[in-house]
Every structure is written in C-alpha cells, then in structure tokens.
Amino acid sequence: MTEVTLTPVITIALDLNSPNFTYAVEELNNLVEANNMEVAETLTQKLDRSDPATYFGKGKIEELKELVIETGVDTVIANDELSPSQIRNIEKAIDARIIDRTGLILEIFANRAQSKEAKLQVELAKLKYQLPRLHTSASQRLDQQTGTSAGGGFTNRGAGESQLELNRRTLQKRITHVQEELKEAQKADETKRKQRDRSELPTVALVGYTNAGKSTIMNGLIKLFGENEEKQVLVKNMLFATLDTSVRKLTLPDQKSFLLSDTVGFVSQLPHQLVQAFKSTLAEAANADLLVQVVDYSDPDYQLMMETTAKTLAEIGIENRPMIVALNKADRIEGPYPTREGNDLIMAATDETSLQELTSMIVELAFDDYETKTLLIPFNRGDVISYLNDNANVLSTEYLAEGTQVTVELGGADLNRFDDFLITN
Ligand SMILES: Nc1nc2c(ncn2[C@@H]2O[C@H](COP(=O)(O)OP(=O)(O)OP(=O)(O)O)[C@@H](O)[C@H]2O)c(=O)[nH]1
Ligand SMILES: [Mg+2]
Structure with a gap:
C-alpha cells in the first residue's frame, strides 16, 4: 500500500439546534477523510442562526484564530455552504484557507472523476460554484485551472477590478465550452438509452447513500x-x-x-450544482421502472441516510416510484437475514441467498404485468415458437394436430403481441 500524507485541517460547525447535528459533523469528518485530509480539531458553536458576516460569532472566530496558530494548520473546513463574503471575512480574520461543505464535496468529486463525462460534469459544477465567489481566494485556484495568469488579481486592488471582470468572462466562456462538450458526450449516452428503451426491458436502478453497497x-x-x-x-x-452510471443486462433462468x-x-446537502450537473447521469435512475434503495443497515444513522436519499431523489424529480x-x-x-418484510429486505450483498431473494422481489415488482397465456401456433409459424423459446418463460409445449400449443408467461411489450394465437374456449 502506498502511504498517503494526510493534510491536517480544522473543521467548524454551527449547531443550530438540529437533532441531527452530531451525525452532520460525523459525516463532514468522513468527507474530510475522503479528501485525503485529517481532522486535527473540531470547533462548534451553538447559535440560533449563522452570523451573516462570519458564520461563527466574533468571540468564536477569535478562538478559531488561536486554534489555527496553535495547531499550525492552514485549512479550515466549514460544515455548511458559506456565502462568498463569509468566506472572505473569515479568511481575513484567521489567515487560513476556508473550504465550505460544497467546496469540499466538489473537490472529492473532482479527484474521483475518471470518465470524460464525469470530469466535465464535475468541472461544470465547480465553475458554477466559483462564478459568484471569484473575488475570494477561489479565483487563485481558478487561474491555475483555466491557465490564465491573474497576476495577483485580488491582492492588487487597483488592477483587481478589471482582473476580476476578465476572470469572470474567462469563467463564463469556459462554462459555455464545457456545456457544449458535455452535450456531445451525452448524445452518445442518449442514443444508447433510446436503443435500450426500444428493447422495452424493465429497468431497475440501484440508488442510495454513498458507500451503502450499491456496486457490491x-x-x-x-x-x-x-x-x-x-x-x-x-x-x-x-x-x-x-461517479458514472453503469448499465448491465441480467437474464434470469x-x-x-x-x-x-x-x-x-x-x-446530505449534495451541492445543487452537482446534482444539476449529474442529472443526465442520474437519468438512468429517473427513467427506471423500479428503484432499489440500498441502505447501510449496520450504520446507526441509517434512517438519516434514507431521508437524505429521499430528498435527493425528489430534487432530481423522482418521486412515487415503486x-x-x-x-x-x-x-x-445481530439478527437473521435475508428477512423480507413487505418491500423491505434485510440482506447482505456478500450472501448469495440474499441476492436470490432480492432478485425474486425485483421480479415480483418489475414484472408485475406478466400473465400466463396459452397459445396455439400454426406449424408455419416456427418464427414465433423460436422467439418465445429465446425470449420468454415457456411453461409447457404440446404438439397438436392444428399446431403447437404453448403455455407461456408474457409481459411488457410482449404481453399482447401474440393475442392472435390465443386459445379461447
Ligand atoms: N460487511 C459488508 N460489507 C459490504 C456489504 N456490501 C458492501 N460492503 C462494503 O461496503 C463498501 C462500499 O461498497 P460499494 O459497493 O462500493 O458501495 P456503493 O454504494 O457503490 O458506494 P458509492 O459508489 O461510493 O456510492 C465496500 O468496502 C464493500 O465491500 C455487505 O453486505 N456486508
Ligand atoms: Mg458504487
């Protein structure tokens, strides 16, 4: 294993009396770790609302400043999305870089993105996040990214204004460019999806909180x-x-x-710029006939994770889906598995019996329009017989004088396709 040096950071969080505060801080600390950083200290403050100028109150900001000096860290991570001026004010007060929750998640996504499409989606989200924050230290990072030389745009006040304008225009141009590239990349996806739609197979999407076990x-x-x-x-x-959607065709016995x-x-609080940028990737879920929400049931906070999933699904416009x-x-x-209760299944991804049970639930819900039909197919329609043998569950075949009598389960696009051959008594 390669050693990764973790950058120490201080996390800060406002306790606005939410019952989920402890969980939110824990989640932030997990996000910090996911970004190859480690939490040296966490500073929290109970307030009724965020200070519009500095997030924390004045006294607490002083305390933060001392902690920064004491620990020698140069980065502070805030648990919430901060306004551009909050970031600017705190950075000035404590002389360290501030990353807010949105910025942190964007950084993680940027580090993880592999495919061209994912990279473009993350870049678009980042650019949109940076645009209103240009006059903060974010502009420095932007310069590296877009390859423009800012020449100290925000330290040199006089030149600063026009530099800012220039940066803004550069950013906007880049946004248009990335959007165009994305469109190109997504055209291919769209075509693939349309081809699949035409096949009219039921579609099932695994969704849920990160690290729950969807891919497993x-x-x-x-x-x-x-x-x-x-x-x-x-x-x-x-x-x-x-970060990329994968689609596989599965065929049951x-x-x-x-x-x-x-x-x-x-x-939780997945940046809306990201959700927007990933909308097309998530279209696969949006078009699904059936969702399988995967939950890490061993996590004490699993219910909060389910709430997060529900909120995010609503944000992409997926509601009331089976x-x-x-x-x-x-x-x-502790406890037995697999255990089914209604549409819930207690299971383990590593256990084959669980996977079989999950599959039969999928069949039950995704193939609910299946009917058993008995057809009499004339001998000159061998094509129909071979289609049914290849694509449907044939329960019995009998050779009669008039033709072949087949009892078969049909559904989806095939449900009424062979009604001409139906045996009616
Ligand atoms: N013990 C145990 N570990 C599991 C189970 N399912 C998944 N894991 C582990 O959980 C971790 C995350 O699994 P993934 O399948 O990558 O999770 P995911 O939901 O795809 O996560 P993201 O792609 O990050 O959203 C891995 O280390 C898996 O080995 C399970 O049933 N039991
Ligand atoms: Mg995964």
Whole structure:
C-alpha cells in the first residue's frame, strides 16, 4: 500500500439546534477523510442562526484564530455552504484557507472523476460554484485551472477590478465550452438509452447513500445473472467510489431479462450544482421502472441516510416510484437475514441467498404485468415458437394436430403481441 500524507485541517460547525447535528459533523469528518485530509480539531458553536458576516460569532472566530496558530494548520473546513463574503471575512480574520461543505464535496468529486463525462460534469459544477465567489481566494485556484495568469488579481486592488471582470468572462466562456462538450458526450449516452428503451426491458436502478453497497450488489447480481462475468463495476470502501452510471443486462433462468443500473451515491446537502450537473447521469435512475434503495443497515444513522436519499431523489424529480429497500450489510449486526418484510429486505450483498431473494422481489415488482397465456401456433409459424423459446418463460409445449400449443408467461411489450394465437374456449 502506498502511504498517503494526510493534510491536517480544522473543521467548524454551527449547531443550530438540529437533532441531527452530531451525525452532520460525523459525516463532514468522513468527507474530510475522503479528501485525503485529517481532522486535527473540531470547533462548534451553538447559535440560533449563522452570523451573516462570519458564520461563527466574533468571540468564536477569535478562538478559531488561536486554534489555527496553535495547531499550525492552514485549512479550515466549514460544515455548511458559506456565502462568498463569509468566506472572505473569515479568511481575513484567521489567515487560513476556508473550504465550505460544497467546496469540499466538489473537490472529492473532482479527484474521483475518471470518465470524460464525469470530469466535465464535475468541472461544470465547480465553475458554477466559483462564478459568484471569484473575488475570494477561489479565483487563485481558478487561474491555475483555466491557465490564465491573474497576476495577483485580488491582492492588487487597483488592477483587481478589471482582473476580476476578465476572470469572470474567462469563467463564463469556459462554462459555455464545457456545456457544449458535455452535450456531445451525452448524445452518445442518449442514443444508447433510446436503443435500450426500444428493447422495452424493465429497468431497475440501484440508488442510495454513498458507500451503502450499491456496486457490491450490482456485482453480485452480474455474477449470478450477467451475460459476462467480467463486466464488474468498481467497489471500494470510500465515499463516492462510483461517479458514472453503469448499465448491465441480467437474464434470469426463466428467460426474464431486465436492465440494472448502478448510480452515483448521495450524501446530505449534495451541492445543487452537482446534482444539476449529474442529472443526465442520474437519468438512468429517473427513467427506471423500479428503484432499489440500498441502505447501510449496520450504520446507526441509517434512517438519516434514507431521508437524505429521499430528498435527493425528489430534487432530481423522482418521486412515487415503486421501490425496494435493501437494508444491506446485515452480516455486520445481530439478527437473521435475508428477512423480507413487505418491500423491505434485510440482506447482505456478500450472501448469495440474499441476492436470490432480492432478485425474486425485483421480479415480483418489475414484472408485475406478466400473465400466463396459452397459445396455439400454426406449424408455419416456427418464427414465433423460436422467439418465445429465446425470449420468454415457456411453461409447457404440446404438439397438436392444428399446431403447437404453448403455455407461456408474457409481459411488457410482449404481453399482447401474440393475442392472435390465443386459445379461447
Ligand atoms: N460487511 C459488508 N460489507 C459490504 C456489504 N456490501 C458492501 N460492503 C462494503 O461496503 C463498501 C462500499 O461498497 P460499494 O459497493 O462500493 O458501495 P456503493 O454504494 O457503490 O458506494 P458509492 O459508489 O461510493 O456510492 C465496500 O468496502 C464493500 O465491500 C455487505 O453486505 N456486508
Ligand atoms: Mg458504487
């Protein structure tokens, strides 16, 4: 294993009397770790509302300043999204760099993005985040990124204004450029999706909080029912391992096929710039007939994570969709599994019996329009017989004088396709 040097940081969090405060701070600290940093100290303050100028109150900012000097760290991470002026004011007061929650998540996504599309999506989100913050220290980072030389744009006040204007224009140009590139990249995706839609197979999407086990379940199901076992997706014990949507066709022993997609994970207060930028990636989930929400059931805060998922799904416009809740990682806690209760399944992604049970729930919900039909197919329609044998669950075949009598389960696009051959008595 390669040693990674972790940058020490101080985290700061305002306690606005939310019952979820402890969880929110813990989540922030996990995000910090995911960004190769480590938390040296955490400073919190109870207030009724965020100080519009400095987030924390005056006294607390003094305390923060001393802590920065004492620990020698040069970066402070805030638990909330800060206004551009809050960032500017605190940075001035404490003489250290401030990253707010949104900036932190954007950095993690930027480090994780692998595919061209994910990189463009993250860049677009970052640019949109930076635009109103140009006069803060963010402008420095922008300069490195866009390759323009700011020449000390915000330290030199006189030249600063025009430099700022220039930066803003550069940014806007870059945003337009990235948007165009994204459109190109997404055209191909759209075509693929349309082709799949035409196949009219039911679509199922794995969604949920990051690190819950979506990709592990995907891989387990690919191993059992995939066309090609090699087509596994990345699994890692870290936040946001998956940024690109992967779609795989799974075919069950009874010939029923469906498309399963694995998507980017959620976290609370996922920056809206990111959600917007990832909308097309998440379209796979948005178009799904059935969602499987994967939850880390071994995490004491799993209910809050489910709330986060519900909020994020609503933000992408996915509501009231049939959903299975996969309460995953049950192997880490007491109690039997797999255990089904309604549309909830207590399970472990690493356990084959759990995956089989999950599959039968998927079948039940995604193939709910399936009917058993008995057809009489004339001998000159061998094409129909071979289609049914290849694409449907044929329960029985009998050769009669008039033709072949087939009892078969049909659904989806095929439900009424062969009604001409229906045996009616
Ligand atoms: N013990 C146990 N570990 C699991 C189980 N399912 C997943 N894991 C582990 O949890 C970690 C995260 O799993 P992933 O499948 O990458 O999670 P994900 O939901 O795809 O995460 P993101 O892609 O980051 O959103 C990995 O270390 C997995 O090995 C399970 O049922 N039991
Ligand atoms: Mg994943």
